[in-house]
Amino acid sequence: MTTTNKRKLLYRQGTGFWRMTAKWVLVFGALSLLDGGLLRTWGDAVVWPLIGIVLWVPFGIGIVWYSRKDQWVRLTTRELYVRRRRLPMEDVNLLHVARLWLEGRSTADDQPVQQWIRSERVVWVPLLDGRAYGVEFRDPAAFAKVFGAFAVAACGGPDIVRARAAEAAYPEPRPMRVRSAGGGSSSSDVLDLFG
Structure with a gap:
């Protein structure tokens, strides 16, 4: 519980946009490290971040344009x-x-x-x-x-x-x-x- 303008803040809910983005970066970043460090070369591992970006873009745009995107x-x-x-x-x-x-x-x-x-x-x-x-x-x-x-x-x-x-x-x-x-x-x- 935190205090904002001398009013106790009891509950807060955000849109989850940045949480989703952080999970996306972690997953595809881990795949890139695993692929480049253990399985293939670092040049081949660059494919994973590119795949992540290509897959994230439509979801990211969809959430930004979602009708309840500012449902704070x-x-x-x-x-x-x-x-x-x-x-x-x-x-x-x-x-x-x-x-x-x-x-x-x-x-x-x-x-x-x-x-x-x-x-x-x-x-x-x-x-x-x-x-x-x-x-x-x-x-x-x-x-x-x-x-x-x-x-x-x-x-x-x-x-x-x-x-x-x-x-x-x-x-x-x-x-x-x-x-x-x-x-x-x-x-x-x-x-x-x-x-």
Whole structure:
């Protein structure tokens, strides 16, 4: 956990572009060293970096032009940032988040968070007005764990959350319909609730 502008940074997710590039360089660099050092001459081993570059270029261009290439997600104690937009915590139904987390859930489905696989998956962020905003994560369980623990602590602890949830009367959050980027919609269609 780090501190940014006196706000605790609880969770950060980048695009993974540089991580992918670093892995690509390591793999083809290792192949080049192995080939040149053990199997053939260094002149022949130059082929591996060239193959790596030729294969990387379409993937690199695809990620740079990908519609969600700037899907940076940051959760602080005061705001949730998605694609350079922010959702203040005072608009989030933290009591509902905390209650779901204590039940082992953190989204619109009934599968426990511990059973979520590491892949892109939507985690729903419930709002006080009854809507729920979905954010996609490569490791959704990691975000759900951090967000759930933060919500429980912000609401005063597990006992207070259970007591307040038993008495609270708020609408069950309704997931907003997320329109696909290929359907001619812009990023503002999905992020219209961010001010």
